[in-house]
Amino acid sequence: MAEKFDAIVVGAGPAGNAAAYTMAKAGLSVLQLERGETPGTKNVQGAILYADALERIIPDFRDDAPLERHVIEQRMWVLDEKSFIGTNYRSDAFNSDQPNRYTILRAPFDKWFSGKVKEAGALVICETTVTELIQEGKKVIGVRTDREGGDIYADVVILADGVNSLLAKKAGFHGELEAKNVALAVKEIHFLPEEVVQSRFNIKGNEGVVIEIAGAVTHGMVGTAFLYTNKESITLGIGCLLSDFKKAGIAPYTLLEELKAHPAIAPLIEGGEMKEYAAHLIPEGGYKAVPTLYGEGWMIAGDSAGLVNAVHREGSNLAMTSGRLAAETVIALKERKLACTALHLARYKTALDDSFVMKDLRKYKELPDILHGNPHFFSVYPQLLNRAAHTMLMVDGQDKHSKEKTIRGSFVQQRSLWGLVGDAYRMWRATR
Amino acid sequence: MIKIEEKLFQNRYRVDEGRPHIQISNPQVCADDCKTQSCTFVCPAGCYVVDEKHEVTLTTDGCLECGTCRVICSEHHNVDWSYPRGGHGILFKFG
Numbered sequence: 001m002a003e004k005f006d007a008i009v010v011g012a013g014p015a016g017n018a019a020a021y022t023m024a025k026a027g028l029s030v031l032q033l034e035r036g037e038t039p040g041t042k043n044v045q046g047a048i049l050y051a052d053a054l055e056r057i058i059p060d061f062r063d064d065a066p067l068e069r070h071v072i073e074q075r076m077w078v079l080d081e082k083s084f085i086g087t088n089y090r091s092d093a094f095n096s097d098q099p100n101r102y103t104i105l106r107a108p109f110d111k112w113f114s115g116k117v118k119e120a121g122a123l124v125i126c127e128t129t130v131t132e133l134i135q136e137g138k139k140v141i142g143v144r145t146d147r148e149g150g151d152i153y154a155d156v157v158i159l160a161d162g163v164n165s166l167l168a169k170k171a172g173f174h175g176e177l178e179a180k181n182v183a184l185a186v187k188e189i190h191f192l193p194e195e196v197v198q199s200r201f202n203i204k205g206n207e208g209v210v211i212e213i214a215g216a217v218t219h220g221m222v223g224t225a226f227l228y229t230n231k232e233s234i235t236l237g238i239g240c241l242l243s244d245f246k247k248a249g250i251a252p253y254t255l256l257e258e259l260k261a262h263p264a265i266a267p268l269i270e271g272g273e274m275k276e277y278a279a280h281l282i283p284e285g286g287y288k289a290v291p292t293l294y295g296e297g298w299m300i301a302g303d304s305a306g307l308v309n310a311v312h313r314e315g316s317n318l319a320m321t322s323g324r325l326a327a328e329t330v331i332a333l334k335e336r337k338l339a340c341t342a343l344h345l346a347r348y349k350t351a352l353d354d355s356f357v358m359k360d361l362r363k364y365k366e367l368p369d370i371l372h373g374n375p376h377f378f379s380v381y382p383q384l385l386n387r388a389a390h391t392m393l394m395v396d397g398q399d400k401h402s403k404e405k406t407i408r409g410s411f412v413q414q415r416s417l418w419g420l421v422g423d424a425y426r427m428w429r430a431t432r
Numbered sequence: 433m434i435k436i437e438e439k440l441f442q443n444r445y446r447v448d449e450g451r452p453h454i455q456i457s458n459p460q461v462c463a464d465d466c467k468t469q470s471c472t473f474v475c476p477a478g479c480y481v482v483d484e485k486h487e488v489t490l491t492t493d494g495c496l497e498c499g500t501c502r503v504i505c506s507e508h509h510n511v512d513w514s515y516p517r518g519g520h521g522i523l524f525k526f527g
Contacts, residue, residue, distance in 0.1 A: 035515055037446070041523040042497065106527030127519030146517050164499040166514065177503050184500050186476045188439070189526050233526075246470045246504050253476060257434050276526050277439035279476035279496040281503070 005031045007330055008143055008154040009122075010130045010167060012039035014316040015302025016160030017113040018057050018323030024122035026331045031152060032122050033145060035129040040110030043162075044280035045316060046187070046226055046235060048210065049104045053317035057324055058116060062098070066108040068230040069208025070099035073201075077264065079215035080386035084264045095207065103208050103228045103235070105189075133157060133171045133298070140171070140297035156340035157298045158326050160319075163281045165304035173300070174291035179243035180372060181285030183223060183310070186252040187237025188260075190272030194232045200268055201229050212313065213238075215382030217259045221248055222371045222378055225259050226313070227268065234269055236260070239282060241372075252279065284310040287365035293352065294345040299326040309360050311367060311431070318357045325351040367430040374426065380414050436478035440494040448520040452492040454479075454501065455512045462488035466508055471501045497522055 009020040012034035020032040036042040048071070054061050073090035094100065118124050134142040134151060142153035161167055163182070168174055192200075201209040213225035223240025238255045245252060259265055283289065283306040290306050293299060301307070302319030309318060329348040330340065338344050352358050371377060388407040392400075411420060456462060462469065463486050471480040477494040480501065502513035515521070 035518050037519050037523050040527055042521075043527045044524060045527065047527070107524050108526075110527070129515050129518045131514075164502075164513075164515075176506070177499075179504055179506060182503060184474070184476065184498065242474070242500060242503055245474045246468065249470070249473060251434075251473045251476075251478075253434055253436055253439065253478075274439075274442055276442055276524065277496075278443075278524060278527065279498040279500070281499050 003152060004142075005029045005152070005154040006334065007031075007156050007158060007327075008033065008152060009158045009160060010143065011160035011162055011302075011304070012036070012110060012114050012117075012124065012126075013043050013160060013162060013302060013319065014110075014113070015304070015319035015323035016158070017110065017117050018320040019158045019160060019301060019327040020122045020124070021057060021113070021117045021120050022324050022327035023330055024117060024120035026327075027121075028331065028334060030122035031154065032117060032124045033128050033130050033143065034114075034124065034126045036126060038111055038126055039114035039124070040107040043106045043110050044187075044278045045106045046228055046237065046313070047104050047106050047109075047316070048228065048313070049102045049109070050314065050317035051098065051100050051102065053320040057320060064112070066104070066112050067206075068103040068105060069203075069206050070094065071101040071103065071210050072203065072207045073209045075209065075211040077211055077213045077215070078382045078385055079213060079217050079262060079264065080383050081216050082263055083386045083390065084213075084215070085385050085389045103210065103230050105230060130161070130167060133167055135171065138296045140295070143167075155297070156330055156345070158323070158330075159298060159300040159304050160302050160323055161304050163283050163303040165300070168291070168300055168304065173295060173298070177281070177283065178285070178289075179246060180241060181283065181289045181306075181368065182242050183239040183282040183284045184242050184245060184252055184279065185237050185239025185282055186256050186277070186279045187235055188256065188274050188278075189230075189233050189235050189276050190269050190274050191233045192269075192272045196271070197229055197232065197234065203229070206231070213259075214378060215386070217255060217262060218378055219248055219250060219255070220375055220379030221245065221250075222375065224313075227265065233275075234272060236265070236269065241284070242281070282310070282315065283308050284368065286310065286368050287358070287361040288368070290361065294342060294348050296342045297340050299329065299345055299348050301326050307357055307361070309364070311364050312360070314360075321355055321357050322352060325355065364431060370426050370430045374423065376415065377423070377427075384411055384414060437494075440477060443494075443496075444523045444525055445493065446520050446523060447493050448516050451517065452490070453514050453516040453521065454490065454492050454495065456488065456490050457510045457512045459487060461508050461510045466510070470504050471511070474504055475501050495521065
């Protein structure tokens with residue numbers, strides 16, 4: 001079998017679909033390989049779709065993409081055992097013709113995206129696992145699949161095979177993920193009638209609410225939880241660093257059960273029918289953990305390249321953008337009749353560096369280290385904040401001045417004055 | 433006690449009978465050398481179980497293909513991990 005394509009894309013998630021679509025649309029011969037039964041059956045995300053990244057690929061995606069709800073309200077909750085303190089931002093401005101964020105279900109969404117890839121002219125083959133890259137010396141010249149006679153060749157291979165990134169590992173392009181650089185998230189989807197979702201979250205039509213959660217539910221581990229409203233369901237999940245799970249000796253589903261039972265969460269999902277349980281690794285090492293992004297005849301995009309902004313819970317938009325930029329690199333080289341050598345594919349890295357993808361990762365490059373070294377951000381502070389609120393709101397005969405003193409005292413006692421100043425400084429340094 | 437089986441029961445799988453995609457390279461290492469045996473509690477699908485003889489057994493039928501077991505086995509590298517054959521394994525309905 002000596003069929004040769006301009007490009008092979010491994011994986012049909014956001015990065016792979018963005019890459020395959022962009023190249024096929026430009027007239028290149030593209031083969032995309034996906035191990036799932038259909039695109040989406042292996043893919044897991046919260047999931048929030050950030051419109052901008054997709055708009056730059058498929059401007060009219062809103063016409064037929066399976067979107068659940070557009071987000072008009074974001075809640076941030078910091079939980080203690082029985083309470084939460086938080087902020088809300090809700091705006092009718094998010095009810096525009098072109099909403100900025102949507103909740104989605106990845107299985108139907110990815111299937112839709114893949115349909116667009118096929119329409120654009122790419123050959124998409126599912127139920128096919130790529131087992132290794134075929135190399136000629138250092139140069140990647142194709143892929144080997146688990147199908148009989150499954151060697152296929154191309155001028156360039158774009159690796160969008162997800163967080164585990166087995167192919168690049170096998171080829172020696174980068175090493176194994178470190179447990180401290182990856183979060184394990186588990187989640188469930190609970191189905192409820194549409195009207196129930198609407199009334200519980202004070203929304204109408206396709207308006208949606210998302211809640212990002214930190215605090216007691218992670219047992220002091222570095223991690224967060226989330227709850228997203230879909231049309232007729234609620235997705236909720238929790239994720240913490242794998243190194244912390246290992247240290248704490250806690251099973252991830254135990255955290256999920258505790259989250260579901262928390263008095264702030266339980267009423268929101270009450271009566272729901274759980275229809276799926278999923279787990280997924282999220283690369284959260286940030287800028288310092290990003291591997292080499294290209295080489296002779298290959299580029300790597302999305303989760304497999306560790307392109308996740310953990311601070312802002314963004315990943316699929318970085319995936320789509322990196323997939324598109326990888327594709328545009330190939331298109332530019334083809335136009336100039338240049339080979340896909342490492343020297344020429346370096347443009348991909350330059351394009352990523354100039355985009356929000358690397359700029360945002362660079363901005364927070366120190367944060368993962370700071371969080372590892374300062375677990376009290378996820379244990380002590382949530383408790384202090386909740387207790388402070390409790391103290392102030394309890395009308396019990398104590399004067400407010402004394403209450404303030406009690407609260408100040410509790411902070412200083414837990415962290416010391418220098419500790420508090422140091423924490424503030426470290427957070428400022430890590431996020432400025 | 434949480435019954436992980438009840439969660440996994442909601443999922444759709446096409447199990448590749450007789451061809452587990454993950455294997456413990458050397459079971460002796462788990463039993464004798466591994467002190468933490470963290471796979472037995474961190475695996476979100478509860479695929480790893482330790483018995484009274486301190487031996488770890490793996491059943492991949494409920495595997496969610498996350499990669500956790502491979503990444504946390506960083507001291508012994510005792511997990512031989514690959515994806516199932518195309519079309520097999522977990523098939524997410526909603527993802």
